[in-house]
Amino acid sequence: MTQLILFNVTNGLIIGAFYVLMALGLSLILNLSNVINFAHGNFLALGGYLAFTLSPTLGYWGALLVSPFLTALIGLAVERLMIRRIYNRDPVYSLLLTFGLAFVMQDAARYIWGPNGLPMGLPAVLAQPITSDLFFITYYRIFMVTVVIVAVVGLFAFLRYTRVGLRIRAGTFDLETVSTLGVNVRHLRTFNFALGCLLAGLSGVLAAGQIGLNPNMGDELLMPSFIAIIVGGVGSLIGTLFGGLLIGMAAALTTVVYPSASEAVIYAILMAVLLIRPRGLVGEEGMLS
Amino acid sequence: MSISTLSVRRRTLLQAGLALGASQAVGAPFVVRALGDEPVKIGMVNPLTGVLSALAQSEVDGAKYAEAEINKKGGILGRQVQLLVEDSANDVGTGVQKTRKLIDRDQVNAILGDVNSGIAYAMSQVTNEKKVFHIVPGGHTDPITGTNCKWNVFRVCNTTTMDAEAVTPELVKKFGKKWFFVTPDYAYGHTLQDAFVKALTKAGGSYEGDMLPINNTDFSATLIKAKAYKPNVLLNNMGGLTQINCMKQFTQFGMQNEMGLGGALFELESVKGCPPEAQTGWWTYEWWWNQPNVPEVVKFVADYRAATKNTPSARVWFGYVSMHTVRLAAEKAKSLDGPKLAQALEDMELPPDVALQPGKVIYRKGDHELMPNIFVGEVHPPKGNADDVFTASTLVPGEQAAGSVADTGCKMVEPS
Secondary structure, three states: OHHHHHHHHHHHHHHHHHHHHHHHHHHHHHHHHOOOOOOHHHHHHHHHHHHHHHHHHHHHHHHHHHHHHHHHHHHHHHHHHOHHHHOOOOHHHHHHHHHHHHHHHHHHHHHHHOOOOEOOOOOOOOOOEOOOOOOOOEHHHHHHHHHHHHHHHHHHHHHHHOHHHHHHHHHHHOHHHHHHOOOOHHHHHHHHHHHHHHHHHHHHHHHHHHHOEOOOHHHHHHHHHHHHHHHHOOOOHHHHHHHHHHHHHHHHHHHHHOHHHOOHHHHHHHHHHHHHOOOOOOOOOOOOO | OOHHHHHHHHHHHHHHHHHHHHHHHHHHHHHHOOHHHOOEEEEEEEOOOOOOHHHHHHHHHHHHHHHHHHHHOOOEOOEOEEEEEEEOOOOHHHHHHHHHHHHHHOOOOEEEOOOOHHHHHHHHHHHHHHOOEEEEOOOOOHHHHOOOOOOOEEEOOOOHHHHHHHHHHHHHHHOOOEEEEEEEOOHHHHHHHHHHHHHHHHOOOEEEEEEEOOOOOOOHHHHHHHHHHOOOEEEEOOOHHHHHHHHHHHHHOOHHHOOEEEEEEOOHHHHHOOOHHHOOOEEEEOOOOOOOOOHHHHHHHHHHHHHHOOOOOHHHHHHHHHHHHHHHHHHHHOOOOHHHHHHHHOOOEOOHHHHOOOOOOEEOOOOOEEEOEEEEEEEOOOEOEOOOOEEEEEEEEHHHHHOOHHHHOOOOOOOO
16 A cells, blocks of 8 residues: 555656646746636647657657747737736636637647547657666656656746846736836737747647647636646746645545545645635735636 | 707617617518527537547447438428537536536537546436436446336447457457456446356356446557466457557557457547557457448448548447437427427337448337347458458347347336
8 A cells, every 4th residue: 555655756746747837837828918828728739739640751859849939929919919908807718718819729639630639659768668677657757757847947047047038027026117118018929928828838748748739628726726726826926836745645645545526636725725814825915807 | 951950860870770780680580580499409518629539420420420311301390400519528527417418508408428438427417307318429328228227218239248249259269268357447348248258157157358438549568467377369349549659559569469358349540540550450340331232321421421532430420329319219209398209209110321331220118228130240451442351240239239228227117
């Protein structure tokens, strides 16, 4: 039993790492622009499908590099054409707009790539376990966690040490003042949205290798991302990191004792956090409002 | 003639023309269309979005193919057939709402659906209440033609008991009697696992398993448990896209080297969604396209491929048979009245060009369940043809696997 629990804790951290990457992109967009991006899961799916389409030409590694940037470009276009028009309105407008966009993107994926699941080929070296005892730790999962760590460290370094990153962080707290100081907030928001979509696209390429491609794949991963943000604390990227890892572990450990509740447990955690500490684990007071 | 007179004349002419056009649009349907021009409407409710969407779309494709075929030959009772398709979105409430809409607003003569057993079951309550003829093409849960059988409901696909009874002897023989189940936590999963447990227990076997959410994406925790249990075979009872995820992760973890793999359904749509190393295991197929010794099947497959550029799967066959079932029942009853259609269909044998398999295929009177053959065999990577991913080793007669009507618990209550 101890071994089973240890295995599942490790497994949960691996799953949680994936939720972290997905949730960070969503959190970036929410923090700066106050946009609740319900289409974030569909940008994830788009990244996966673009990788699937490009991999015969570019190979897996080429597709892994290119697809997130293509997804970011499409996100940029979406922000310029649609999202930008609702910035000064009630957040419910962004929710409704992105909700509709999600359906459109899902149907477009179904139309272009079909309703059937599509297998994403992996390099043979990745598609096997590291040892027979640690069979659930495949080279692909190690690769996935490595990519997540690099992406997260890269993101935090970007936000900490670059001028644009500094402006994004400042804008999260007070966009008006940032604007008054001469920063073009329209460009900043566009860049930020594209960055969030880049993270979604990267998540999609990684997810495709793990669970394959289907038009609904983003839906299944979107809610855990929202929950990770709320549990960790709205407005806090560090909180999102902890939130993602926590719900990943909770789902994995629940499967050991009560598998049917593995999905419900993350909602139970959400409820508990909202009741006991609404700002989340490391969020700031009042951020949820 | 003055200009004003001309204007008045022109205005009058325009107004008259407008009125005439409007009367054509409004009055014409009532004046021109007699009953003979009114199409026979068949409503189909299926989860075109969600984890079962690929299977649902195949059923719709089969139904549409049959619609065109039937219309080319004159339709049903001399009237063209119109298939109206609605998306249940894999949600019971939506499925019921769409069923009501098709019946109340669109006045359909028959209802087909749903892939999702829970939705199919809920729909049957509505169709029974409304006395509308209802065919369930691909919802497998036993109560639909078992403990909750209804006079107006017929089913094309197998019950979960039929699939479990058909494949269990093969799995026990090939692998052994210690099993681990991975099962979706909804109507289909519960009855399928119950059926397998019953069959396994009869064979003296033992088991453990996990019931998981229907949309579950990560199976690593469950597979860790399975590995610890050391079963002879793992039964993957998941469906659609979640089954693909489970298969991928099972083979990524190398577990196929330590235990067998099998179950009831691993459908063509799902197999093609898996990488080659995950195209494996022992399963049942409710219909299979590659039957070179059955000329009707060879012709059907060739015609379907020519029309659609796709190979028909079992789900395509479900949709195809469902539409032809309505036609056959109507032709025998000479009516589209629900009770008459139901009565006409009881104990009806499907003609070879609809049954598309060897032997007799009959809608059993006692429970309204179609009794086809069940193809038991091995899934493998494609052999030449991209769709040639299954080789049948045994054909189990449906009635043998189904047991008697009394065994199903069905007590049919005829309409008042």
